[in-house]
Amino acid sequence: MSEDVKFWHLRNHQLFWVLNNSQVRQLCIITNFKRAKKGEMINFGEKESSRIYLLKKGNLKLVQVDEQGNEFIVDIIQQGELFGSLNVEGDDSSYEYAQVLTDRVVLCSFGVSDFERLLSENPTLAISYTKLVGFRLKRVKNSYSNLFFKSAKERLIAFLKDWANREGKINENQVCLDNFLTQKEISQIICSSRQTTTQLFNDWEQQGLISYSRKEIRINNLKALG
Amino acid sequence: MSEDVKFWHLRNHQLFWVLNNSQVRQLCIITNFKRAKKGEMINFGEKESSRIYLLKKGNLKLVQVDEQGNEFIVDIIQQGELFGSLNVEGDDSSYEYAQVLTDRVVLCSFGVSDFERLLSENPTLAISYTKLVGFRLKRVKNSYSNLFFKSAKERLIAFLKDWANREGKINENQVCLDNFLTQKEISQIICSSRQTTTQLFNDWEQQGLISYSRKEIRINNLKALG
DNA sequence: TCCATAATGTAATCTTCCAGACATTTGCCT
């Protein structure tokens, strides 16, 4: 990928607005670009090779795997978001990987140490980055505390609402979602069984409130679901 | 509180190891010290007044309250930890407060804007701070993903194990915990009903595996609980 | 010391949703 394109990508990310052009050019040099297709997995966690990723196009899921092998979808990353070793510290038992959800993704990455050097030279960038991580913390806390006090149905509604806010397209009163998730994946996100999720979608479908397909989800009236 | 004592407190926190003495002295000036007693509440969230706290002594809980008024214990903060507006960004719907659990706590705090200025002058500090928040993020993720795949019993065991690791005192094979939590609070942490928690403790008590009182919890054999 | 209040103990229902066990459909690959 040409330096020009790299430049454009980085220049367009909010986080790097505080850098001047020459700094961004510098950043280009340490940056690695990559394309990946649906289903591909991205591993991170090996201390040495740990990298920070910036997702330029597409969506992917962050999956955490515990000792028993349970897979748990921690977060859905969308266009423009950072992910990877935000935490930097090498530690522990839990393993995490990312998997591509959309047909293809474009992402770029820096090694953690390069990124750290950049931060130490640009305090303003360091603060922006700090805020970003803090925001992520808040998001995770929020989405989890949702899960505990809501029934499976409420959790699914909350998930759809969130999704609609993030990426929904409004078509004459309807919200339309590009569906790159299977019902199984949705259940993993909202922590319920696959069957329960299916049941809920079908109930809504029969009431004419929603239209589910593998390509898209159309919601006629978000508020009426409850 | 004298500047000297402030100095000692700050100098001893890992986060500030990267600062030199004169910088720590500077930090002392913007620092506010406070004592609080059991049950007292600390609010943060008002954008203007938001502060970052460093807990010097004691324990407290961070409680998140959602729109329905459900109270959810997000985290237990112990000696030496930072809490408060780690996220810096003022946002949204969810409200969070801290409540003192031990007889008394000692804490110091800075206004967010002062702290930000400090960060911008000390990029290394900013990086340390980022790692800290990242670590917190990891902890939250971990404790949550625990919750979803475990039964109430397993969750309680995991909680006790974690507690034992953090603050347990070993007495001739037994682990002894200073109990500043009620069973109700424990249930809030592990997300089960108060009655279920009570039942579990009593079962263990009858099997002679544990000894619960309001002052202390003594565990004879952590592994045998399962 | 006594009392009000909070914390703990116990039991009987009742709801939710998970876990199988299939059938059916969809969509991709060759």
Next chain:
DNA sequence: AGGCAAATGTCTGGAAGATTACATTATGGA
């Protein structure tokens, strides 16, 4: 086109644990 795997649809019992409803016991403050 045809076949195969993955995704979806549907039904069942059963278990975990919430909820309700009290009884009992501690504890801190007046």
